[in-house]
Amino acid sequence: MAHVSFDGGTVPLEDVQENPGQYARRLERAKITPGFALCLCKPANANLRLVIRRYRSLFHLAGWPDDGHRHAPGCGFYKDPNRRPLPGGDDPKAAIVATPAGLNIKLDVSLTQRDVRASAGITTPPGGTRAGRRSATLLAFLQTLWASAGLHCWNGLGTTRHWGLCNAQLLAELGDAVVNGRGAQDVLHVMRRYQEADRAAINAEFDAFVAGLTNGSGAVRRGVLIGEVAEVTPTQYGHSLVLRQNPRKYYASPALFDHAAKTWPHAWKALGDRAARIVAALLVEKTVKGHLRIVNLALMLCSSAYVPCDSIHEVSMANRLVSEYRSFEKQMRLADGDDMLPDFVLRDTEPRTHIEVYGMNGVASYEERKAEKRELRRQRGIPAVEWDVDRTELSAVTLPEPVHRRAASLTSSQTA
16 A cells, blocks of 8 residues: 655555545645655655645645656556646647646636526537637546546556545646636535545535525526436436435436437446446536536446446446456547557556457447457557457456566466
8 A cells, every 4th residue: 555754644645535634734734844745655765756736625645747657656646658648738729738737628618607597408608718729528528637637547456446536636636727717626626525524524615616606696607516426316397416425416407418318328328337437527507596407517437446438348347357456547539649549458468458348249330440440459569358248258358467467477387
């Protein structure tokens, strides 16, 4: 288990991430003096500095800029030097740009609705930020944030990941992020993992966010919520949605949920499946009566360990990889021009192994793309594991041995 040091003490990193409220004062002192924390994933003479970032009342640890490759591969702050870069870079028109202070995001939704009218369906008002800059959908934002926080990867050192860790890594990466020209801390709320001991603080923080969604003076301010969907229930006028981290209900029109079911069918069908998790980004506004209404949303299907997946079959594969302590990455299309984009990449084999999950067999365009990727892998010498869900049970799919396990086996046989 990785440990970190700050304010004169050493504690497990996971404990800091899961229980941020318990360490708020100590992290606040460390942020002032000496201004950083230390990661102890390597020997003492190689202690690596960590950024201490404040998000509302809590503090979170993030990797030092451009330092991720120096951490141990199993460390939560490790950044693969061969990782696919986030979108943006030097493109001044990019919708999402990673900066040293945090992400700069332009969403294709409005955070202020000046003409106060009931939202009967999906709204995509004209943007209010700099002309010419591209904008990102809620799903693109959610996927980029997930990748920025490293939650699309699994280090192979455990078999569980709780929402508390997701919350900590997301907020650490957000830092002083800007969303549509406004500070993310004013317009974006990542739900905290519910803990009875912190109930008062959690509720107060959420209530403060909701209080900022004013409904008056001819304008409605909106905010974005990120959390895990617990249930969707029909109501007299549409549907209500509940996030797992808070029992409060969010209401939406039938048209919006029909749109969600058609746009994200794999995530929608997985609602209630205990093997999967559904993460949502909700654009919400407060009604005159104080209810929270969903104006727009995006759903992201994930495995039980919050690794993003494109189908329920990918969920099964990801769950198996986690259960077998494999180190792997889910590659997501964050930019145009990706010519491979395998479903998963095993990072514990040499060379790295692509994993493909085939679940749309017989569709002409799908078969053509499958053949193209096979040829590209042949040309580049990339090994692959293919699972045809129509022909083979997942348990019958043979995965290559990880390098460390193979090396241990060879050493054992040589010394026997």
